[in-house]
Amino acid sequence: MLQKFGFTQYESQVYEAIFAQNEPLDATSIVNHSNVPKAKIYEVLNRLIDKGAVLTTMNGKKKLYLAVDLQSIILKIRADFEKDIEELKSYKIKRTYSDEHIWTLKDETSIASNIEQLIEEADSSILLLAWSEQMEKYRPILEQKEQQGVYVEVLAVGGLETSLSRRYSLIPMLEGNHLEPSQLLIVDHAYLLFAGIENEAWKAIKTTSKPIVKALTDYFYHDIALTQITKKYGDQLLQDEEISKLLARLIY
Structure with a gap:
């Protein structure tokens, strides 16, 4: 039975042989009761001691072994498993290769899940x-x-209430300009996801292509610069017909 929980066949046989007796056993007795080869018995016993499944003591010059109660082993297995799960949750595997492909995504829920995952895995920066x-x-x-x-x-079109230190809010100023929602995420200057509406459905691209990441990073800061300029000089800019037409051609 213990083999299902990481014990070897010999370890399971030795544990069950000791546990079945009403008193501690020496190595020779354990060999007789467990059918484990004498040449292997001390190796197996030491592993069981390391796993906390067997206790040992000296009786004169003889070493005796006693099995830990099965319930205690169950509790230890459960605790070790839960600890391993928590460590696995925090474990990150970073790709070391350069992938120049552009991957496409469809479905709003899938896109949102990918964005959340990329944000969660960010080590140094998020735009x-x-x-x-x-x-x-x-x-x-x-x-x-x-x-x-x-x-x-972050740059939030329409505004955002947040405690984030570096946030910008763009409130569209041009009347009649029908804005199409989009999302641009750049993580660690290496991972990019850009999403927009096409035929009334969300679609996105995802890539680690360096030229594309660099270009859309510039695009992100272009929008922040434009946001701050229009916020400060918007009234003046809109009075200029030529500039007003140029602004109308942008996403704003």
Whole structure:
């Protein structure tokens, strides 16, 4: 039975042989009761001691062995398993190869899941542009990542209430300009996801291609610069017909 929980066949036989007796056994007796080869018995016993399944003591010059109660072993197996699960949750595997492919994604839920995963795995930086409705979904995890020391910078179209230190809010100023929602995420200057509406459905691309990541990083800061300029000089800019037409051609 113990073999299902990481014990070898010999370990299981030795444990059951000791446990079945009403008194401690020496190595010779354990060999007789367990059918484990004498040449292997001390190796097996030492492993069981290391696993906390067998206790040992000296009786004169003879070493005796006693099996730990099965319930105690069950509790230890459960505790070790839960500890391993927690360690696995925090374990990260980073790709070391360069993938120049551009991968496509469909379905709003799938895109949102990919964005959340990329944010969660960020080590150093997160740049995110999104409309306020989408941005609000990611706000808690963004705030958590900033508290963990990750550099977070966001541009929310429509505004956002958040504790983030580096946040920009764009309130569209041009009447009649029908804005199409989009989302741009750049993580660790290496991973990129860009999503938009096409035929009334969300579609996205995902890549680690360096030229594309670099180009859309520039695009992100272009939008922040434009946001700050229009915020400060918007009234003046809109009075200029030529500039007003140029602004109308942008996503704003």
